Amino acid sequence: MKSRLLFILSILALTSFAGCDTKNPDDIMNSGFITKADVGDWRDEMIYQVLVDRFDDGDVNNNYNVDRSAMAKYHGGDWQGLINRLDYLETLGVTALWISPVVRNVEEDAGFGSYHGYWTQDFISVNPHFGDLTALRRLVDAAHKRNIKVILDVVTNHVGQLFYYDINGNGAPDDTLMGSGSTSPLERITEWDPDYDSRGIQGWTSLGESGPARVVWVDMPEINRLPPNPPEFHNENWFNRRGRVTVWGREQDACTALGLSGGPNTKNTDCFNYIREQEIYGDFPGGLKDLRTELPEVRQALIKVFKHWIRVADFDGFRIDTVKHVEHDFWVEFNSAIRDYAVNTLGKKNFFIFGEAFSGIDWLLASYTGGGMFDSVFYFSQKFTVFDGVMKYGEATGNVESLLTGRLNGVDGEPPYAATGNTNGPVDDNGNLIAPRSMLVNFMDNHDVPRFLYDKPSIEALHTALVYLYTWDGIPCLYYGTEQEFSGGNDPMNREDMFEPANMPKDPSGQQYKIFNTTNPTFKTIQTLIALRKQYAPLRRGGVTMRYKSDVRSDNNETDGGGFPLYPMRGIIAFERIYGGETVLVVMNVSDTLTSYTHSYSNQAMSTSFTTGTRLKNVFCGDHICSESEAATYTVGSGGTLDLTLGPRTALILVQSGK
Amino acid sequence: MNILNLFFSIWIVVYGQTTDTTVSPEVEKKSVTNPDGTAEVKPEVKPEVKPEAKPEVKPEAKPVAKPEVIPPRDPEKKLDEVKPASEKKKLKDSDTGFRFGSYGRVNFGRNSDGEPVYPVNITSHGPRLEEASYVELDLYYYHRFAGDILTKTVSTLALADSLFHYDGKWDSSIAVRNLFLEVKKSGIEGFSFWAGSRMYRGDDIYLLDFWPLDNLNTLGAGIWYDKKPLRGGIHVGINRVLGKFQYQESSVETPFVGSQSIPTLNRQRTIASAKLEYWHQIKDSVGFKVKGYAEFHSLPSGTYNALEDQPEQIALPSETGFTVGLQLGVWNFAPKSFVNVFARYATGIAAYGEFSTPFGLGYEQDLNSNYSAKSASELVIAATGNIMAGSNVGIMFGAYLRSFKDADSVDYDWDDGYEAVFALRPMVWLPSILGNNIALSGEISYQMTNRNGLNPDTNESAHPSVWKFSIIPTWIAGKGTYSRPAVRLVYTLAMPNDDARLWYHEKDYRRNRSTEHFIGIQAEWWFNSSTYN
Incomplete structure (x- = not known):
């Protein structure tokens, strides 16, 4: 009977295991690195932020x-x-x-x-x-x-906001403190996120300052506000404890209020150094506690x-x-x-x-x-200067x-x-x-x-901004x-x-x-630009040479006595990308309403690196790559000049015809 | 507490009236000879493979349907004589009246540091020696009518959690586990039927406190057939557990001023079950049975608000689920001995059990298919038995293997995996030394799980397992492993491996103990319990 019972149990075990949909997570964790050798030249990549x-x-x-x-x-x-x-x-x-x-x-x-x-x-x-x-x-x-x-x-x-500064010593994270706010326009300063103090956040009572404020770690598992992990980070000495950066958006005013010389963007001035001190040692606004990254143990x-x-x-x-x-x-x-x-x-x-x-x-x-x-x-x-300044404004x-x-x-x-x-x-x-x-x-x-x-x-x-994004170097x-x-x-x-x-x-x-x-049109435009970038190596890896630009605003509509634009190149950006003997010329007009030109009059000729007579074709047709039949072609003039007329918010990506 | 007080009031009155009829031999015998698959369970006993299914006290379960109480069959009798004696016995006027029954256990003890006993279990149904105290109080009223009609009402009150004398808290968790009327003799030969709120289940694995095949709790009604070699029943019931999968209330304005709560999701689960058993008696009093079992679960579609104060609604598709199972049983190959083997496969919402809120739901690109449990499945294969070697040695055993796959398509999922448990409990009587009521007993058990995902706390794969060894000197009412009442002195050595202890939070004192020693005392009884009817 005993042997029969064991037999039955054995059959049961085998049957059951066979029926289990078993996976071992170690399989995936130990599966090895799939692409360690596949990452090539990072200039070829198209990053997508999620x-x-x-x-x-x-x-x-x-x-x-x-x-x-x-x-x-x-x-x-x-x-x-x-x-x-x-x-x-x-x-x-x-x-x-x-x-x-x-x-x-x-x-x-x-x-x-x-x-x-x-x-x-x-x-x-x-x-x-x-x-x-x-x-x-x-x-x-x-x-x-x-x-x-x-x-x-x-x-x-x-x-994250893992501790607070017990400034008044009452053992509770107070939202308001009497006397705070003197160095910033904030009227409400919490013990989670007090204003920056170069000495470190100081305790304060009705009788005045009371020395460094105690750091209180919090144990609030319901919102995962717990001491940091790994446990070695659970050490107040690993944090700068100087309070939040308060100068942003009012840098010059802050320097002026403190009597600091220089400007916030001028290196090695008192003002600049103070701004940088806050940025490096201050908590990130929102009470995000600044790690003392200068300590070797923190770094390790x-x-x-x-x-x-x-x-x-x-x-x-x-x-x-x-x-x-x-x-x-x-x-x-x-x-x-x-x-x-x-x-x-x-x-x-x-x-x-x-x-x-x-x-x-x-x-x-x-x-x-x-x-x-x-x-x-x-x-x-570039984001501020080109995409905001030039492309938007x-x-x-x-x-x-x-x-x-x-x-x-x-x-x-x-x-x-x-x-x-x-x-x-x-x-x-x-x-x-x-x-x-x-x-x-x-x-x-x-x-x-x-x-x-x-x-x-x-x-x-x-x-047009997307054309710039996908054709500029970087x-x-x-x-x-x-x-x-x-x-x-x-x-x-x-x-x-x-x-x-x-x-x-x-x-x-x-x-x-x-x-x-x-x-949708924008998806297809990006898809097209990425495809072109993949197709033409100069767009990925080539150096950049500016070929045309304007020193006036792109909405400048001044004319001469004959009614011709005084600045026909307004809004034009033209540059070449050259790599491996191949050149791509990108030309765009970022003016919202005006047609602009690279015509060679008034000494405004756009020169290129192409030789005279070179035939160029436009490969960018907005939501698709231009076919041979629809690709507009252009002939490079004498001295490598190229005369183009571009309507508002248009762009050309020109490659040598036949390539 | 009003319900509790009312119940006790009734109990006092009834018990006082029926002390000389409750334990009448006829009724007692009748109650233990008709294992038609009724039993009890608490909602949370349904197996789930969830990260939070960490070792915990499960005070709710109790033994049922002990095959040893199946009456020995006389091989010389015809098949129709195999029918339980109760069904053949002519009822008497004296059958009318109240009866009382109970299942209960009271457990207490300590570990080597003076802390309470806790179950060192890592599986859905671990060995039961460390279960918390629990009691059921059964109240029956039998009424015999003219024409041989007999009805029975069953009310079962169950109490769980700590006892007042332990924590000083004047409160208890109670539940009405049975509240139904059964027409035992309907006037149609072989058929009985019932309606009400009922635990409805079959044979268990006593050592693991687990019903591996049929185990339903519904408000429902059913028909039972019992004649000659066949017995079986069908049942349809409903439930609607609280939880966003089935129920949600929202606050709306009243016609005048103020707000009121109204149900905005209120979908009931309909469960139909069918079971059919074939019993056969062969020579030398060995009997066997084959049981087929099936369930069908259904939920209508619905919507619920992801946030109760926000209008955004999430569509919940209609759901179905199926269960099929098989049981083979053999008994009387030795005195008071039996073996049951079970297999069960469930899909869809049935894979989670009738009281569980499905987790690991499927997600499809079509948003209307989100939040569906249709791809979940569960497979259980189990065995249990009791073998007596002579009149002084017996061994109980129980084991199961269970795999579970939730409804999402992730392969490396912490919710998915399998688990296995076995437990052996030998008992020995030394009548010449200790008499017939003292038994020496012990238990050895092993349990393990294997999850398909990483431990969310450690981000590493985990293979927890636990060995347990127990010594259990027992006073027991009779020479049989299932005899009750019993009082046990229990010593247990539990040895969870490193991965098992990682299931405890790092601040939990149990996390750092590779061994745990418990010693405690247990009292367990059952008599005339609703479990048996």
């Missing part, structure tokens, strides 16, 4: 605290949603995906959700709103199978946790947040260590690190490139050239963007390091600024939803849901497109 919470809700089971009626709360997007939409991204032509931070956050603060991911509580756990680690890894693997790289958004400057801890993410999720690069809020030598140590680990330990060639220094000061941005620091930065000065196109000159030669006597790549940094096909100044990340908008169409509600203007980065003509204003209204039908543009008949449609 705010994961807003892209697509692929898994309804992680919709914790979702409230789609409030733009500042979680909406349910997740990594599975991205996996589901890789077809869409591939159709658009995207080759690299920048996803918002993946780490576990403080859930909410003052009614705002951490859907964006920038309020770190746990550096080494995933944010459960977006899925689990296998879902993240599946996303990366699925993207890699399509040769789409995945870039992780990294925050090293600060953590940060290096360790972000190595972890490359190892477990196989990322191809880092986009690093709030770069200018951390001292330069941190970036040398951190980025060098990350690159060394990725390249020499994991064998991930061309790991790409680029930074976000939210500033229009060109030389400040440049100061973070090379020297072991960043392989690239977001080209904020009609400022002179000559500013484009000025910016280019500054990039290559420096501004205000400061060094230009680095001409030499970083050790272990991205290389070209020949294994040569790529200069940071040749692969700045170009963008027209992102999650921190109003969308292009909010400031400039003109599809035509958007399209790496184009598109903010999700641009292709669906989203037009949100400042944060959080610029973080619309891609899965919300009401956000979609309308077709010519007035009907709204379905979500993730691939037929």
Whole structure:
């Protein structure tokens, strides 16, 4: 009987196991790096920025605290949603995906959700709103199978609002304090987020100051406001504890009030140094506690946790947040260590690190490139100067050239963007390091600024800006939803849901497109531009030579005595990209209403590098690549000049006919 | 507490009236010889593979349908004589009246640090030795009418959670587990029927407190057939558990001033079940049965507000689910011995059980298909038995293997995976030394799970398992492993592996203990319990 019983149990066990739908998560976590050798020249990439919470809700089971009626709360997007939409991204032509931070956050603060991911509580756990680690890894693997790289958004400057300063010593996080607000226009200052104090936040009673305020960590598991993880971060000495930056938007006034000499943009003046001190040592507004990144142990801890993410999720690069809020030598140590680990330990060639220094000061941005620091930065000065000034507001196109000159030669006597790549940094096909100044990340908008169409509600203007984005040198980065003509204003209204039908543009008949449609004019325009960029190597890797520009506003309609435009070139931007013996000439008119010219009268001839008689054809037909039959052709005149007439908001991408 | 007071008032009156009829031999025998599949369970006993399904106290369950109480069959008798004696017995006027029954257990003890006993379990149905106290109080009223009609009303009050004498809290969690009328003798030979709120289930695995095949709790009605070698029944019932999958209230304005709550989602689950058993008696008193079982679950579509103060509505599609199962039973191959083997497969909402709110829902590109449980499935294969070797040695065993796949399409999902448990409990009587009522007993068990996803706390794969070893000297009312009442002195050594202990929060004192020692005392009884009828 005993043997029979054992036999029955054995059969049962075998039968049951055979019927189990078993998977071992180790299979996916140990599946190896799929594309470690497939990341080539980063100048070839088309980055697409995604705010994961807003892209697509692929898994309804992680919709914790979702409230789609409030733009500042979680909406349910997740990594599975991205996996589901890789077809869409591939159709658009995207080759690299920048996803918002993946780490576990403080859930909410003052009614705002951490859907964006920038309020770190746990550096080494995933944010459960977006899925689990296998879902993240599946996303990366699925993207890699399509040769789409995945870039992780990294925050090293600060953590979420994990402690408060007990300024009055009552052991409670007070919202109002008597006597505060003297150094800022704020009338209400909380112990979560008090004003900056160079000495460190000071305690205060009715009798006056009482010494450094005690730091109180919080244990509020219901909103995941807990001490940081890994546990070594649970150390008040690892934080600067000086309170929030208060000078933004009033830099000069702040300097004046303190009697500081110089200006906020003038290096080595008292005013500039004070602004920088606040930015580096102050808490990021919102009570985001500033890490004391100058400490060696803090640096090592940060290096360790972000190595972890490359190892477990196989990322191809880092986009690093709030770069200018951390001292330069941190970036040398951190980025060098990350690159060394990725390249020499994991064998991930061309790991790409680029930074976000939210500033229009060109030389400040440049100061973070090379020297072991960043392989690239977001080209904020271009965003402000070109995409805002020129593309939206009609400022002179000559500013484009000025910016280019500054990039290559420096501004205000400061060094230009680095001409030499970083050790272990991205290389070209020949294994040569790529200069940071040749692969700045170009963008027209992102999650921190109003969308292009909010400031400039003109599809035509958007399209010419897109031509510039995808033909200028550097790496184009598109903010999700641009292709669906989203037009949100400042944060959080610029973080619309891609899965919300009401956000979609309308077709010519007035009907709204379905979500993730691939037929609306802007989607097709971007698709075309990406295809052209892929087709013509000069658009990806070529150097840039300005060929034409204007020093007057693009809406200048002054005429001479004969009624001819006094400045026929207003609004014209023309430049060549040359690579491997091939040249592409891009010409656009960014004027909203005026036809402009490159005609060679009044000594305004546009010269090119093409020889006389060269036939050029336009390959850009808006929503498609021009066919041979429809491609307009042009003949280069004597001395390489080219006479063109461009209507308002039109653009040509000219290549040698027959190539 | 009003319900509780009322029940006790009735109980006091009834018990006082029926002390000399409740335990009449006829009724007692009748009650234990008709294992027609009725039983009880609390809602949360339904197996779920969820991250939160961490070791916890499950005080609700109790043994049922002990095959040892199946009457020995006389091989010389014809098949129609195999029918339970109660069905053949002519009813008497004296059958009319109240009866009382109960199942109960009271457990208490401590670990080596003086902390309370807790179940070191990592599976949906772990060994029951550390279960919390629980009691059912059954009140019956039999009424015999002219024409040989007999009806029975059953009211069962169940109490769980801590006892007043433990925590000083003058409160208890109570539930009405049965409230139904059964027409035992309907006037149609072989048929009985019932209607009301009822636990409706079959055979269990006592050691694991688990009903692996049929186990439903509904407001419903059913017909039972019992004649010759066949017995079986059909039943249709409904439930509507609280939770956004089935029920939601919203606040709306009143016609005048103010607000009122109205149900805006109120979809009932309809459950139909059918079971059919074939019983056969072969020589040497060995009997066996084959049982087929099926369930059908249905939910209409609905919508719910993701946020109760927001207008956004989420569509919930209509749902269905099926369960099919098979049971093989054999008994009397040795005295007081039996073995039952079960197989059960369920899909859709049936895979979660009738009281569970489905999780791991499917999501499709078509938004109307979101929030669907249609792709979920569960497979259970189980075995239980009791084997007596002579009159002084017995061994009980129970085991199951269960796989679960939720409705989403993610392969590497923490919700998905399988689990396995086995438990053995030998008992030995030494009548010459300890008499007939003292047994030496022990239990050994092993349980393990394998999830398809990573542990969300550690982001690593986990393979938790637990070994347990118990020594259980027992005073027991008779020489049989299922004899009751019983009082046990229990010592248990539990050994969770590292992954098992990771299921506890890092601040939980249990996380760092690779061994746990419990010692405690248990009293367990059942008599005339609704479980048996």
